Amino acid sequence: MNKPLSFAVGQSAPQIEAQEKVSGSAQYIADLYRPNMLHGALLQSPHAHARIIGYDIAQAAAMPGVHAIVTGDDLQEHWRMGAFIKDEHALAKGKVRYVGEPVAAVAAETEALARAAAAAIEVTYEELPATLSPQEALSLDAAVIHEHAADYIKVFDAGTNANLCSRTSFQEGDIQRGWRESELIFEANYQTQPQAHVSLEPCGAIAEMDANGRVSLWSANQSVFRVQANVAESLGLPMSRLRCLTPKIGAGFGNKMEPHVQPIVVLLAMKAKRPVKLILTREQDFEMVRARHPFQIRMKTGVKRDGTLVAREVEVLLDGGAFGDDSPGVLGYSLLMSCGPYRIPHVHCHGRLAYTNKMRFGAFRGFGVPQVTFAGETQMDEIADALGLDPIEFRLKNLKREGDCWLGGQPIESNGVSECLEKVRAVSGWSSEPRTTRGGESRRALGVACSAHISGLLSTGAIVRLLEDGTILLNTGSVDIGQGSNTILTQICAEALRVPLELISIASPDTDGSPYNWGTTASRVTYMTGTSVIGAAAEVERKIKDQAAEILECAPEDLELVPGGLVAVKGIPQRNVSFATVSGRAHWAAGGPIIGSHSWVFNQKTVDPKRATVVGLPFPQIGAFVFNATAVDVEVDDTTGKCKVLRAWSACDVGRAINPQMVEGQIEGAFVQGLGFALFEEMVWNGAQLINPTLMDYKIPTFMEAPSELKAIIVESHDPRGPYGAKSVGEIGINSVAAAITNAVNAAIGVRVRRLPLTPPRVLEAMLGSETTAGTAQS
Amino acid sequence: MTQPNSVTLNVNGKALTANAAAIDTLLTVLRDQFLLTGAKRGCNQGVCGACTVLADGRPVRSCLSLAFDCDDRRIDTIEGLNDRPIMQALQRAFIAGGAFQCGFCTPAMLVASFALLQSNPHPSEAEIRRALSGNYCRCTGYKKIVEAVFDAAARLPADTAA
Numbered sequence: 001m002n003k004p005l006s007f008a009v010g011q012s013a014p015q016i017e018a019q020e021k022v023s024g025s026a027q028y029i030a031d032l033y034r035p036n037m038l039h040g041a042l043l044q045s046p047h048a049h050a051r052i053i054g055y056d057i058a059q060a061a062a063m064p065g066v067h068a069i070v071t072g073d074d075l076q077e078h079w080r081m082g083a084f085i086k087d088e089h090a091l092a093k094g095k096v097r098y099v100g101e102p103v104a105a106v107a108a109e110t111e112a113l114a115r116a117a118a119a120a121i122e123v124t125y126e127e128l129p130a131t132l133s134p135q136e137a138l139s140l141d142a143a144v145i146h147e148h149a150a151d152y153i154k155v156f157d158a159g160t161n162a163n164l165c166s167r168t169s170f171q172e173g174d175i176q177r178g179w180r181e182s183e184l185i186f187e188a189n190y191q192t193q194p195q196a197h198v199s200l201e202p203c204g205a206i207a208e209m210d211a212n213g214r215v216s217l218w219s220a221n222q223s224v225f226r227v228q229a230n231v232a233e234s235l236g237l238p239m240s241r242l243r244c245l246t247p248k249i250g251a252g253f254g255n256k257m258e259p260h261v262q263p264i265v266v267l268l269a270m271k272a273k274r275p276v277k278l279i280l281t282r283e284q285d286f287e288m289v290r291a292r293h294p295f296q297i298r299m300k301t302g303v304k305r306d307g308t309l310v311a312r313e314v315e316v317l318l319d320g321g322a323f324g325d326d327s328p329g330v331l332g333y334s335l336l337m338s339c340g341p342y343r344i345p346h347v348h349c350h351g352r353l354a355y356t357n358k359m360r361f362g363a364f365r366g367f368g369v370p371q372v373t374f375a376g377e378t379q380m381d382e383i384a385d386a387l388g389l390d391p392i393e394f395r396l397k398n399l400k401r402e403g404d405c406w407l408g409g410q411p412i413e414s415n416g417v418s419e420c421l422e423k424v425r426a427v428s429g430w431s432s433e434p435r436t437t438r439g440g441e442s443r444r445a446l447g448v449a450c451s452a453h454i455s456g457l458l459s460t461g462a463i464v465r466l467l468e469d470g471t472i473l474l475n476t477g478s479v480d481i482g483q484g485s486n487t488i489l490t491q492i493c494a495e496a497l498r499v500p501l502e503l504i505s506i507a508s509p510d511t512d513g514s515p516y517n518w519g520t521t522a523s524r525v526t527y528m529t530g531t532s533v534i535g536a537a538a539e540v541e542r543k544i545k546d547q548a549a550e551i552l553e554c555a556p557e558d559l560e561l562v563p564g565g566l567v568a569v570k571g572i573p574q575r576n577v578s579f580a581t582v583s584g585r586a587h588w589a590a591g592g593p594i595i596g597s598h599s600w601v602f603n604q605k606t607v608d609p610k611r612a613t614v615v616g617l618p619f620p621q622i623g624a625f626v627f628n629a630t631a632v633d634v635e636v637d638d639t640t641g642k643c644k645v646l647r648a649w650s651a652c653d654v655g656r657a658i659n660p661q662m663v664e665g666q667i668e669g670a671f672v673q674g675l676g677f678a679l680f681e682e683m684v685w686n687g688a689q690l691i692n693p694t695l696m697d698y699k700i701p702t703f704m705e706a707p708s709e710l711k712a713i714i715v716e717s718h719d720p721r722g723p724y725g726a727k728s729v730g731e732i733g734i735n736s737v738a739a740a741i742t743n744a745v746n747a748a749i750g751v752r753v754r755r756l757p758l759t760p761p762r763v764l765e766a767m768l769g770s771e772t773t774a775g776t777a778q779s
Numbered sequence: 780m781t782q783p784n785s786v787t788l789n790v791n792g793k794a795l796t797a798n799a800a801a802i803d804t805l806l807t808v809l810r811d812q813f814l815l816t817g818a819k820r821g822c823n824q825g826v827c828g829a830c831t832v833l834a835d836g837r838p839v840r841s842c843l844s845l846a847f848d849c850d851d852r853r854i855d856t857i858e859g860l861n862d863r864p865i866m867q868a869l870q871r872a873f874i875a876g877g878a879f880q881c882g883f884c885t886p887a888m889l890v891a892s893f894a895l896l897q898s899n900p901h902p903s904e905a906e907i908r909r910a911l912s913g914n915y916c917r918c919t920g921y922k923k924i925v926e927a928v929f930d931a932a933a934r935l936p937a938d939t940a941a
Contacts, residue, residue, distance in 0.1 A: 012877070014874045014875065014877070015874075015877075015879075017882070018873075018874040018879075019874075020882075021879055021882030021885050022870040022873050022874060022879070022882075022885060022886075022889060023817075023857065023858075023861050023870070023886075024815075024816070024817020024818075024856070024857035024858050024861070024886035025817070025858075026882050027816070028819070028883060030810075030816070030819070030820060031810075031816035033814070112800075197917075198915075198917055199881070199883075199917055200819070200821045200827060200829055200881070200883040200884050200915060200916070200917050201819070201821070201881070201883045202820075202821070248881075248882065249881060250819070250881050250882075250883030251880065251881035251883060251917055251918050253917070279820075281823065282821065282822040282823060282824065481881065482880040482881025482882060482883070482918055483880055483881075483918075484880065661876075661877040662877060664877070664923075665877050665880055665918070665919055665920075665923060668919060668920035668921075668922050668923065669880065669917075669918045669919050669920040670920075671920055672919075672920035672921065673917065673920075694822070694824055694826075695821075695822040695824060695826035695827050695915070696822075696824055696826050700915060700917060701921075702912050702913075702915060702921075703907075703908040703909075703911050703912045703914075703921050703924075703925070704908060704909075704912050706920055706921040706922065708904060708908070708922075708925070710920060710922045
């Protein structure tokens with residue numbers, strides 16, 4: 001095997017879209033205009049739960065310039081979409097299930113007119129009792145939100161029953177024996193809050209239908225293929241009648257993976273027979289896209305007095321909101337990750353997901369792991385304290401090691417977690433300075449936490465074409481949501497074919513021409529699509545060598561690629577032909593155009609049935625683990641309870657950094673998003689009404705809250721199955737942030753806070769002793 | 780004579796006329812009438828800063844400014860600032876330093892940074908953070924933006940004309 005070259009992989013190449021993005025010419029969905037285009041607007045539900053008795057659209061329809069009005073009456077009952085449970089119509093049909101749910105939509109000549117017309121639609125409702133918390137939803141007398149949930153199509157054994165949307169349980173070892181063998185048992189309840197994604201670009205879409213009835217759809221998305229599937233399912237369209245494309249994406253943190261307004265905009269465009277554009281307002285984006293699940297967690301851990309973990313039980317209760325969306329996946333995945341990167345022989349993790357009359361909760365960077373890590377990693381500190389152990393030593397003692405399996409029994413191919421922890425210990429000065437100090441009016445402490453994530457899931461492909469002139473077109477169908485995957489995949493292709501980056505262009509994802517890609521989600525593009533790029537490039541290399549062997553009159557095995565788009569006889573670089581010569585011959589004389597393709601599905605089983613018993617597993621094949629340790633230095637104001645992160649270090653085992661600067665960017669960005677989750681971000685409802693759906697009332701971190709000392713540390717464990725050793729980085733950096741910050745705050749104030757976010761009133765209350773420590777330690 | 784429903788604005792050194800209602804914001808006119816889409820609508824409430832343009836050389840939120848109120852001001856957008864040396868220094872530094880990801884906030888971030896370096900060619904880190912604190916970014920964690928502005932400032936010749 002040839003030694004990998006260094007000119008592509010491992011280099012901090014700038015984003016290939018850099019010039020577009022800095023010049024203001026990059027086009028996002030709101031920047032696209034189509035000839036003869038109409039504007040769309042929505043009417044949203046004022047009720048949390050109500051039966052729709054009827055619509056009066058006469059006044060809206062009579063307004064000059066209004067071209068189409070759509071309601072639930074335009075949809076057939078069985079046209080339902082959903083990633084795990086097909087429970088959602090494109091627009092409310094029969095019932096509304098949360099305040100803000102789209103009920104009707106209008107296409108008109110201007111945005112203002114469309115909004116006025118939408119407001120003029122009269123809907124008659126019969127209000128029903130609303131169910132606003134998961135506890136309430138699962139009580140026997142709760143109003144049922146989906147009367148026919150049992151009949152919905154489901155892609156796994158969800159166990160749906162009344163308002164129970166799904167349930168999942170993992171068991172490994174023997175939990176009862178685990179409790180018997182434990183010398184100390186710690187148990188406490190934890191709560192996390194709903195967090196809004198706040199990608200700076202609000203969601204939106206443009207659709208148009210051609211005269212043959214075929215629809216083109218551009219939208220803010222994380223997967224043109226999931227858009228295609230969702231629109232097809234919810235509008236009863238054959239997938240082949242729908243072409244989905246992507247402009248630049250103004251970031252997606254899970255909010256743009258599953259549908260937002262795409263089905264509604266397609267419905268409008270089909271009815272109006274003109275292109276329709278609909279961009280959500282920031283308020284609508286808050287109210288009706290999706291958000292991070294609030295979790296209620298009971299965490300119970302048994303240990304030996306020497307600090308060896310013996311047993312863990314985790315019980316979670318999730319508010320899923322009105323529709324399933326990605327929630328069953330979040331439930332199952334959070335449980336799979338709820339023991340952290342530790343050896344715990346006896347485990348029982350179980351949880352329930354309830355339908356409620358709130359907006360749907362769904363995928364958000366971390367996918368449930370930040371929530372369970374908050375509980376698990378703050379409990380780890382509590383145990384270390386009780387045992388008189390240093391929190392880092394206690395973690396190191398219990399970390400998974402070479403040859404260990406993940407919960408469920410899947411092998412871990414590469415594991416840099418102890419290196420992550422050692423790195424943040426060294427750089428934070430953990431061992432050399434006291435962890436907690438008191439200033440005049442503040443207290444300050446270091447905190448640490450660890451976490452893990454995955455890189456491999458579902459299916460993906462890549463096509464590499466050698467064009468007539470020897471340049472290369474890469475087509476993967478992976479949407480670059482801003483993180484730089486187009487650049488990463490181009491670097492991988494350049495490495496595989498030993499060509500400079502400039503020789504390769506990457507096609508914009510298009511369901512007409514791109515190979516399938518499940519999505520830019522679950523931290524999977526580098527690992528999954530990167531593997532396909534290498535596979536497709538290998539086929540191109542083989543075909544280039546077959547051509548060159550005939551030109552140079554030698555055996556293909558005697559040839560090698562030479563940097564710069566050449567193929568030469570091994571050891572005689574001057575006996576070469578260019579990719580251009582090879583491709584010209586292939587196009588015009590012999591063999592046919594050179595196209596390489598590859599596709600695969602991640603096939604490592606989540607669960608080894610000999611090791612673990614699982615009920616309600618939403619993803620039977622998921623894995624390729626990455627690891628992290630975060631350390632923070634936090635100051636707490638004695639008077640106000642306000643917490644400030646002064647310094648932060650996040651070490652992530654990413655396998656291999658294809659582009660180190662972009663890896664740092666992911667780690668830094670994830671940290672600051674996690675800081676917002678830890679300290680102040682919270683969506684607040686008054687009854688059924690979300691009361692802070694604006695950036696005025698919902699704060700995200702700014703330049704002032706982000707720590708000026710923020711250090712991303714790259715750990716490379718070189719995964720044997722990953723492309724050039726790479727795994728993933730998109731989500732891992734956020735998972736342990738809230739836990740690390742809470743551990744620092746707890747150390748600083750000497751009280752344990754078990755509820756996020758750590759707002760000044762909550763921290764102050766804890767300091768004043770009014771928040772009791774509900775945890776119990778039994779001997 | 781100008782129609783009451785049309786407004787003429789001085790944008791990037793050119794007089795441009797648009798059909799506009801009294802309630803139309805500068806942002807709406809720039810984007811929908813002049814197709815200058817570098818300024819973005821992130822919140823339409825003056826919080827996120829993604830709509831930042833210069834009015835008489837100072838950064839303003841074009842989503843909060845009424846188009847008719849701007850008819851006596853010189854408006855500069857990212858599109859018009861692209862050939863200015865300070866902007867080019869910032870753009871080079873943003874690219875080399877990886878100071879953007881999705882890029883949605885980037886034109887406004889660059890416009891705000893441009894205004895900062897014009898008035899304060901060698902800002903401290905604290906001054907950069909303060910000057911840009913009204914510009915949100917959800918991707919980068921801000922560190923690489925601060926570093927890029929610092930880097931651009933360091934590379935500017937002392938006498939660079941804006």
